[in-house]
Amino acid sequence: MTTRIKRKEHLTKTRRKQILRAALSIFSTRGYGESTMADVAAEAGVGVGTLYNYYKNKRDLLISLVQKLLISEGLINIFDKMADQSSRDFMDSLLEERLEFGFDNVQTILFLFFEIQRDTKLRHQYVQDVVGPLLARIEEYIRLQIKRGDCRKVDERIISRAMVGTIIGSIILYRLEQHSSPFAKAHLKKITHELSSLFMSGLERK
Amino acid sequence: MTTRIKRKEHLTKTRRKQILRAALSIFSTRGYGESTMADVAAEAGVGVGTLYNYYKNKRDLLISLVQKLLISEGLINIFDKMADQSSRDFMDSLLEERLEFGFDNVQTILFLFFEIQRDTKLRHQYVQDVVGPLLARIEEYIRLQIKRGDCRKVDERIISRAMVGTIIGSIILYRLEQHSSPFAKAHLKKITHELSSLFMSGLERK
Amino acid sequence: MTTRIKRKEHLTKTRRKQILRAALSIFSTRGYGESTMADVAAEAGVGVGTLYNYYKNKRDLLISLVQKLLISEGLINIFDKMADQSSRDFMDSLLEERLEFGFDNVQTILFLFFEIQRDTKLRHQYVQDVVGPLLARIEEYIRLQIKRGDCRKVDERIISRAMVGTIIGSIILYRLEQHSSPFAKAHLKKITHELSSLFMSGLERK
Amino acid sequence: MTTRIKRKEHLTKTRRKQILRAALSIFSTRGYGESTMADVAAEAGVGVGTLYNYYKNKRDLLISLVQKLLISEGLINIFDKMADQSSRDFMDSLLEERLEFGFDNVQTILFLFFEIQRDTKLRHQYVQDVVGPLLARIEEYIRLQIKRGDCRKVDERIISRAMVGTIIGSIILYRLEQHSSPFAKAHLKKITHELSSLFMSGLERK
DNA sequence: GATGAATGAGAGTTCATTCAT
DNA sequence: CATGAATGAACTCTCATTCAT
Numbered sequence: 001m002t003t004r005i006k007r008k009e010h011l012t013k014t015r016r017k018q019i020l021r022a023a024l025s026i027f028s029t030r031g032y033g034e035s036t037m038a039d040v041a042a043e044a045g046v047g048v049g050t051l052y053n054y055y056k057n058k059r060d061l062l063i064s065l066v067q068k069l070l071i072s073e074g075l076i077n078i079f080d081k082m083a084d085q086s087s088r089d090f091m092d093s094l095l096e097e098r099l100e101f102g103f104d105n106v107q108t109i110l111f112l113f114f115e116i117q118r119d120t121k122l123r124h125q126y127v128q129d130v131v132g133p134l135l136a137r138i139e140e141y142i143r144l145q146i147k148r149g150d151c152r153k154v155d156e157r158i159i160s161r162a163m164v165g166t167i168i169g170s171i172i173l174y175r176l177e178q179h180s181s182p183f184a185k186a187h188l189k190k191i192t193h194e195l196s197s198l199f200m201s202g203l204e205r206k
Numbered sequence: 207m208t209t210r211i212k213r214k215e216h217l218t219k220t221r222r223k224q225i226l227r228a229a230l231s232i233f234s235t236r237g238y239g240e241s242t243m244a245d246v247a248a249e250a251g252v253g254v255g256t257l258y259n260y261y262k263n264k265r266d267l268l269i270s271l272v273q274k275l276l277i278s279e280g281l282i283n284i285f286d287k288m289a290d291q292s293s294r295d296f297m298d299s300l301l302e303e304r305l306e307f308g309f310d311n312v313q314t315i316l317f318l319f320f321e322i323q324r325d326t327k328l329r330h331q332y333v334q335d336v337v338g339p340l341l342a343r344i345e346e347y348i349r350l351q352i353k354r355g356d357c358r359k360v361d362e363r364i365i366s367r368a369m370v371g372t373i374i375g376s377i378i379l380y381r382l383e384q385h386s387s388p389f390a391k392a393h394l395k396k397i398t399h400e401l402s403s404l405f406m407s408g409l410e411r412k
Numbered sequence: 413m414t415t416r417i418k419r420k421e422h423l424t425k426t427r428r429k430q431i432l433r434a435a436l437s438i439f440s441t442r443g444y445g446e447s448t449m450a451d452v453a454a455e456a457g458v459g460v461g462t463l464y465n466y467y468k469n470k471r472d473l474l475i476s477l478v479q480k481l482l483i484s485e486g487l488i489n490i491f492d493k494m495a496d497q498s499s500r501d502f503m504d505s506l507l508e509e510r511l512e513f514g515f516d517n518v519q520t521i522l523f524l525f526f527e528i529q530r531d532t533k534l535r536h537q538y539v540q541d542v543v544g545p546l547l548a549r550i551e552e553y554i555r556l557q558i559k560r561g562d563c564r565k566v567d568e569r570i571i572s573r574a575m576v577g578t579i580i581g582s583i584i585l586y587r588l589e590q591h592s593s594p595f596a597k598a599h600l601k602k603i604t605h606e607l608s609s610l611f612m613s614g615l616e617r618k
Numbered sequence: 619m620t621t622r623i624k625r626k627e628h629l630t631k632t633r634r635k636q637i638l639r640a641a642l643s644i645f646s647t648r649g650y651g652e653s654t655m656a657d658v659a660a661e662a663g664v665g666v667g668t669l670y671n672y673y674k675n676k677r678d679l680l681i682s683l684v685q686k687l688l689i690s691e692g693l694i695n696i697f698d699k700m701a702d703q704s705s706r707d708f709m710d711s712l713l714e715e716r717l718e719f720g721f722d723n724v725q726t727i728l729f730l731f732f733e734i735q736r737d738t739k740l741r742h743q744y745v746q747d748v749v750g751p752l753l754a755r756i757e758e759y760i761r762l763q764i765k766r767g768d769c770r771k772v773d774e775r776i777i778s779r780a781m782v783g784t785i786i787g788s789i790i791l792y793r794l795e796q797h798s799s800p801f802a803k804a805h806l807k808k809i810t811h812e813l814s815s816l817f818m819s820g821l822e823r824k
Numbered sequence: 825g826a827t828g829a830a831t832g833a834g835a836g837t838t839c840a841t842t843c844a845t
Numbered sequence: 846c847a848t849g850a851a852t853g854a855a856c857t858c859t860c861a862t863t864c865a866t
Contacts, residue, residue, distance in 0.1 A: 015846095031324065033239020037840060047848040049842080058840065107323075114320045117312075117381050118237065127383055152407075157388045158400040162372055165379050169371030172378075175323050177333055182363045194364045201358075202408025214829095221829090243857065253831040258858065420850095427850090443736065445651020449836060459852040461838080470836065519735075526732045529725075529793050530649065539795055564819075569800040570812045577787030578780055584790075585783050587735050589745055594775040606776040613770075614820025633825095655861060665827040667863085676861065 016054050019044045023065050028107040032062055032115060066115055066122055069108070070130055090141055091199060095167065096192040102171035103185050109171060135160050163199060170195075222260050225250050229271050234313040238268055238321060272321055272328055275314070276336055296347055297405060301373065302398040308377035309391050315377060341366050369405060376401075428466050431456050435477050440519040444474055444527060478527055478534055481520070482542055502553055503611060507579065508604040514583035515597050521583060547572050563616065575611060582607075634672050637662045641683050646725040650680055650733060684733055684740055687726070688748055708759055709817060713785065714810040720789035721803050727789060753778050769822065781817060788813075 022044035026035045037058055041048040055061040102109060116122045138160035145151035170191075174183045183191065228250035232241045243264055247254045261267040308315060322328045344366035351357035376397075380389045389397065434456035438447045449470055453460040467473040514521060528534045550572035557563035582603075586595045595603065640662035644653045655676055659666040673679040720727060734740045756778035763769035788809075792801045801809065 029324075031237065031239050031320070033237050036838085041849095048840090049848050050846080052841070053846065110320055110323060113378060113382075114237070114316055117316060117378075118235075123382060123384070127386065131379070131382060154404070155388070155396070155400050158393075158397055159404060161379055161387070161389055162376060162401055162404060165375030165377075166368055166372040167375065168378055169373065169375030170368060171371075172319060172323075172374055173337070173367050173371050176319075176329060176337060178329070180333065181367070182361070183367055187364075190361070191364055194361050195368055198360070198365060198368060198408040199404070200408075202404040202406075217829095242855085244855095254857090255831050255859080256829075259829065264857070423850090441736075443649070443651055443732070445649050448834085450834095460836090461852050461854095462850075464837065465850060522732060522735060525790060525794075526649070526728055529728060529790075530647075535794060535796070539798065543791070543794060566816070567800070567808070567812050570805075570809055571816060573791055573799070573801055574784055574788065574813055574816060577789075577791050578784040579787065580790055581783030581785065581787030582780060583783075584731060584735075584786055585749070585779050588731075588741060588749060590741070592745065593779070594773070595779055599776075602773070603776055606773050607780055610772070610777060610780060610817070610820040612820075613822070614816040614818075616819070630825095654859085659828095666861090667827050668825080670862070671825060 012054075015046075015050075019046070019051060019054055019061070020065050020068055023061050024069070024108060027062065027065065028111040031111070062115065063119075063122070066112060067125070069112060070126055091196045092192060094138075094163075095195050096188065098167045099170060099192060100185070100188055102167065103174055103188070106171055106175040110175065113168075131164070134164060138163055166195065218260075221252075221256075225252070225257060225260055225267070226271050226274055229267050230275070230314060233268065233271065234317040237317070268321065269325075269328070272318060273331070275318060276328075276332055297402045298398060300344075300369075301401050302394065304373045305376060305398060306391070306394055308373065309380055309394070312377055312381040316381065319374075337370070341370060344369060372401065424466075427458075427462075431458070431463060431466055431473070432477050432480055435473050436481070436520060439474065439477065440523040443523070474527065475531075475534070478524060479537070481524060482534075482538055503608045504604060506550075506575075507607050508600065510579045511582065511604060512597070512600060514579065515586055515600070518583055518587040522587065525580075543576070546576060550575060578607065630672075633664075633668075637664070637669060637672055637679070638683050638686055641679050642687070642726060645680065645683065646729040649729070680733065681737075681740070684730060685743070687730060688744055709814045710810060712756075712781075713813050714806065716785045717788060717810060718803070718806055720785065721792055721806070724789055724793040728793065731786075749782070753782060756781055784813065 019040070023035075023040045026039045026043050030039070037048055037051055040061070041051055044051075051061065055064060116126045135157075139156045142151060142154065142156035142159055146153060146156070170183065174181075177183055225246070229241075229246045232245045232249050236245070243254055243257055246267070247257055250257075257267065261270060322332045341363075345362045348357060348360065348362035348365055352359060352362070376389065380387075383389055431452070435447075435452045438451045438455050442451070449460055449463055452473070453463055456463075463473065467476060528538045547569075551568045554563060554566065554568035554571055558565060558568070582595065586593075589595055637658070641653075641658050644657045644661050648657070655666055655669055658679070659669055662669075669679065673682060734744045753775075757774045760769060760772065760774035760777055764771060764774070788801065792799075795801055
């Protein structure tokens with residue numbers, strides 16, 4: 001009995017995931033406004049009506065999708081990996097991990113940014129749950145370095161944003177230039193190293 | 207006679223601009239797919255039919271709009287101002303000018319990026335006409351500094367992209383955080399200075 | 413299962429027929445270009461959107477309609493009835509059957525002719541599938557009569573066309589004069605008899 | 619002064635003819651409902667606005683066009699040529715003249731029939747001014763032949779319609795079969811002769 | 825009188841959503 | 846719960862008509 005119910009819940013979750021995955025794929029490539037529920041249904045391999053058994057309407061699907069991405073899909077889980085890392089490693093791992101993830105999900109990320117910035121609620125949520133914590137973490141790190149004397153006196157609130165901005169911007173440039181540039185996944189290590197060096201010596205005390 | 211024709215041509219150009227301006231405003235805020243031609247017409251203060259006297263269809267309006275923005279609307283005219291500037295000024299003016307422009311046009315820029323990266327032709331055009339020249343210019347500048355011995359040996363192709371990426375990413379972060387951050391127009395000078403310093407000392411020979 | 417599917421297929425066919433019938437009615441009276449999909453939907457008693465679940469677009473509806481009429485709606489099934497009939501009966505039944513059908517469907521027929529002759533593909537199909545076989549049949553009949561010596565030497569290719577032409581033209585005249593003439597359905601027998609006599613003695617050996 | 623006015627009137631007439639000619643060409647090939655005023659204007663070599671200086675609206679243009687065709691464009695002027703002709707010549711000249719004219723203007727004629735039969739007023743006018751007189755003439759001819767004893771007793775009202783119908787139908791068949799049949803302009807003499815013979819001996823006293 | 829840009833009513837078409845099966 | 850045919854509101858686009866030049 002309980003098992004039956006559990007299985008049912010499990011199935012429901014699976015179905016919801018399946019639909020969200022399809023929606024992400026479709027929305028990312030065509031854009032929300034130009035995607036149709038039929039497209040999503042086809043991609044998910046279910047009937048159109050089924051979508052409405054799991055999501056109230058198209059907009060609900062979008063919001064659910066975005067929130068799911070914000071919360072659980074590796075967009076903020078860097079923290080786990082970042083814990084207790086020494087200075088250079090912190091920078092390196094932050095850059096490498098985020099860039100690799102970014103390069104792998106450019107379309108999704110661009111789609112996310114575009115949708116998030118258009119919806120006040122989503123934007124606040126995103127800033128609060130994702131960007132905020134990430135920035136806080138980096139600010140804290142910089143403050144620590146300054147206190148230690150390893151870093152010159154900088155405005156950590158601005159520098160942290162510059163760093164996150166660099167990651168975001170690099171991902172976008174990668175999408176724009178595609179394979180016609182040194183910003184290819186193949187050179188990820190090289191890129192990480194150059195950026196890391198730039199920031200490290202940029203912050204370093206003279 | 208000639209005057210009459212000229213006036214007519216002038217009117218046509220004016221009308222086209224008027225429509226493009228309206229389209230930009232609508233598309234930027236609602237997104238292309240969710241904007242209607244009626245919206246655009248209303249914003250432009252003309253009848254719906256009139257739009258079709260100047261643009262073949264909705265997509266044509268979008269493409270024309272994007273191309274117009276790429277080519278003439280100050281997205282690349284930074285070059286004129288940048289000419290013959292000494293090292294620190296180059297960095298400062300690049301950052302300040304681009305950030306200010308970016309902060310003033312976040313929505314437009316995000317809209318542009320989103321549309322450009324979805325259309326292969328536009329993407330190529332953008333890379334070739336806008337991003338490419340800008341990167342070339344920065345690479346050249348870095349190479350020069352290296353040769354002069356003012357800058358340590360770095361991969362100028364990566365660093366140039368990092369710099370452009372930083373600008374792009376900062377603009378996006380600005381849009382996301384809106385007024386709840388130090389990334390506000392009010393602190394533009396401060397921001398410019400911090401970033402400039404970061405890059406300058408980041409590149410500086412130890 | 414199979415039954416379920418069969419029922420569905422049946423329903424689909426019924427719906428398609430229902431729509432075609434409505435389209436025929438509307439197109440015949442208003443003309444294709446002046447009919448609207450809303451008209452057709454109303455006549456069929458379905459929503460506008462439904463039309464598009466069965467036909468790609470308005471033109472597709474027209475073409476399907478015309479082809480359906482050409483192929484199956486009794487426009488060529490005269491052959492079954494004509495088989496193995498002696499000379500005078502052949503002529504009589506041909507005339508009577510075709511005239512009656514024509515008088516009953518003038519508008520449809522005129523609409524058909526007008527659309528068919530404007531579309532090369534339809535025209536070829538019509539000639540090949542409908543007019544051609546009918547003419548062949550009549551030519552064969554005439555040739556037989558000539559061989560038998562019951563008929564004087566005539567060019568059967570021209571005479572057959574004259575006979576078919578007479579039927580077509582009579583139908584049109586009937587539509588034009590409407591009830592103000594002896595060409596009324598009431599006098600069908602009389603008309604058939606006069607025409608039959610005309611042709612019979614027109615062909616008869618002197 | 620009078621000359622000036624006359625010239626003006628002349629110009630006006632010319633312009634009206636020019637427009638009607640264009641309208642006929644466009645309407646005949648595309649059908650009234652699918653033709654646009656812009657099409658007509660382009661064909662006539664004038665601006666769209668000009669059309670409205672000569673005709674109240676699109677429908678007025680159609681009606682004027684049809685009436686013009688009915689009244690003056692050779693559709694009924696056969697009477698002049700037919701006067702005082704002896705029996706066989708009457709039939710021959712009627713057939714040859716009407717068929718030649720028909721073969722040369724199939725599209726126009728089909729367009730005319732289609733439009734006329736859809737408009738009650740036009741239909742009445744057509745029957746009264748064109749078809750009626752033509753039928754009357756043929757009926758009279760047949761009655762005369764019967765009285766003379768050259769023709770067997772037939773219902774001249776039906777036979778006359780059959781003859782006119784044959785002409786109409788032959789023209790339509792010609793359009794449908796186009797060049798793939800013996801109904802080509804090249805064989806006009808042959809056709810005329812066969813038809814004439816058919817009718818003559820069909821009516822002849824045995 | 826000639827013109828064609830401007831217009832909006834209205835056409836064709838799409839698609840989110842519902843609901844009977 | 847899964848489905849997809851039915852639907853009409855809403856969209857894109859067309860085009861007859863007007864009117865300032």
